[in-house]
Amino acid sequence: MSNLLAARWQMAISLGFHIIFAVIGIALPLMMVIAEAFWLRTGDGVYRFLARSWARGAAILFAVGAVSGTVLSFELGLLWPHFMQFAGPIIGLGFGLEGFAFFTEAIFLGIYIYGWDRVPPLAHWLAGVIVAVSGALSGILVVSVNAWMNTPAGFQLNGKEATNIDPLAALLNPSMVAETLHMTLAAYAATGFMVAGVHAIYLGRDRSVRFHRRALAIALAVGGTAALLQPLSGDYSAKVVARTQPVKLAAMEGQFKTERRAPLRIGGWPDPMTGETRFALEIPGALSLLAHDSIDAQVVGLNDVPKANRPPVLVVHLAFQTMVACGMVMMVVALWGGITALRKRRLPDGPWFLRAVVLASPLGMVAIEAGWTVTEVGRQPWIIHKIMRTTEAVTPVGGLWVSMLSYSAIYLMLGVVVVLLLRMQFRTSPGADERAVVAVEGGGH
Structure with a gap:
């Protein structure tokens, strides 16, 4: 295994886990805040129990996320020292503010x-609101750094050195809004459906358990709303990619020929040898319309x-198709639940709907992993788009496969x-007898 391949795999595994x-x-802090808000409004102890349960889960996941995130920060310097040497003074503001939001x-x-x-x-409750806001802000700041790698800004290139550095302009780079909006909505959709x-x-x-019924309602309200808004975010993101990274867009769509009235492809198998994408359902002119x-x-x-x-192109195209397919399924389930709830004035709890929610629950995380594959692999061979190649950034230290394993x-x-x-x-979640929950957690406030 080459040094470059080992470094790429280690970074991919670390990022995919984190x-x-x-x-x-x-997303989970937002749901716990909503649950507590219902408790403050209604005095129903089930909502308080729900908020506390989600908070304990958030604490466990926060601790593991902190560990894996710290490892990632070290890996940037250890695996990609030339990247950090060049980019550190430019993107340091984003990492610094993210640290403040994290703490x-x-x-x-x-x-x-x-x-x-x-x-x-x-x-x-306000402390919980601060947790939810700072968690979202932390994610936005980290993604803004990735957006800078796709559309570098805030400096002038003098040979191989960056001069006239403007950290704020780097943070607010051309892809920042599109990427952070798309990723934040993805976080709410994925977490909402998973929960x-x-x-x-x-x-x-057991359909008589109010705890799970109300938890399902809040989780679907958060995840379903985000899933319905995500196509709008995706449309905006595609337009930004078309303007700033046309090669990535071509790989996403399996577009080999430069042409007007370019078709939008659903599915398909790109073949770089023949320059064709086989077996795709093509909608004539739709890609030109959506992108421009x-x-x-x-x-x-x-x-x-x-x-x-x-x-x-094969990796990027298949990952993009996977992301879109997962998002469409989630959107359909969200529409099913939302329309039924509006018509019947209650959360649907039929066996087919519940099965659909269970089957859709992992798709948000699959879509996020696929989306990051599109973002990172689609930028190759550049680690900083049109500024530095990935081969120029990797450490010269050998034996990285040991580190990767x-x-x-x-x-x-x-x-x-x-x-x-x-x-x-x-296992500590309540069963059918919820009077004990209300007694322990308080029927009022």
């Missing part, structure tokens, strides 16, 4: 978990790009520990 905990850290989240999460009955109810799937399983076993708001607009094809500057083993162990802890957490 991102699951990062997105849950963004704010940690402090107020502690207040939230240990402050029950120790601080006034409104103050306690909804867990409670749908329990509700399917004109059916006659020209879309750049991969055939007009030197092979050394092309990303692996070691870190993979650590992540596997952490994953097993998290699953065991969360299983213990869910």
Whole structure:
């Protein structure tokens, strides 16, 4: 295994592991705040129990996310030292502000978990709001750094050195809004559906348990709303990619020929040898319309790009199709639940709907992993788009395959520990007799 390949795999495994905990850290605090708000409004102890349960889960996942995120920060310097040497002074502001948001989240999460009955109810709820806001802000700041790698800004290039650095302009780069909006909505959608799937399983076993019914309602409200908004975000993101990274767009769509009225492809298998995407359902002119708001607009094809500057089209295209397919399924389930709830004035709890929620529950995380594959692999061969190649950034230190295997083993162990802890957490969830829950958690406030 080459040094470059080992470094890429280690970074991919680390990021793929960490991102699951990062997105849950963004979205789960919002759901616990909503649950507590219902408790403050209604005095129903089930909502308080729900908020406390989600808070304990958030604490477990936050701790593991902090560990894996710290490892990632070290890996940037150890695996990609030339990248950090060049980019550090430019993107340092984003990382610094993210650290501030992270510590704010940690402090107020502690207040939230240990402050029950120790601080006034409104103050306690506001601490949760700060956790939710700082968690979202932390994610936005990290993604803004990735956006800079796709559309570098805030400096002038003098040979191989960056001069006239403007950290704020780097933070607010051309891709920043599109990427952070798309990723934040993805976090809410993925986490909402994942949590909804867990409670749908329990509700399917016993529909009389109000705890799971109300948890399912909140989780679907958060996840379903985000899933319905995501296509709008995706449309905006596609337009930004078309303008700033046309080669990535071509790889995403399996577009080999530069042409007007370029078709939008559903499915398909790109073949770089023949320059064709086989077996795809093509909608004539739709790609030109979606990317440039004109059916006659020209879309750049991969055939007009030197092979050394092309990303692996098969990987990018399949990952993009996977992301879109997962998002569409989630959107359909969200529409099903939303329309039924509006018509019948209650949350649907039929066996087919609950099964659909369970089946859709992992798709958000699959879509996030696929989306990050599109973002990172689609930028290749550049680590900083058109500024620095990935081959120029990797460490010259050998033997990285040992490091890759070691870190993979650590992540596997952490994953097993998290699953065991969360299983213990869910075993404490209430059963059919909820009078005990209300008595313990308080029927009022």
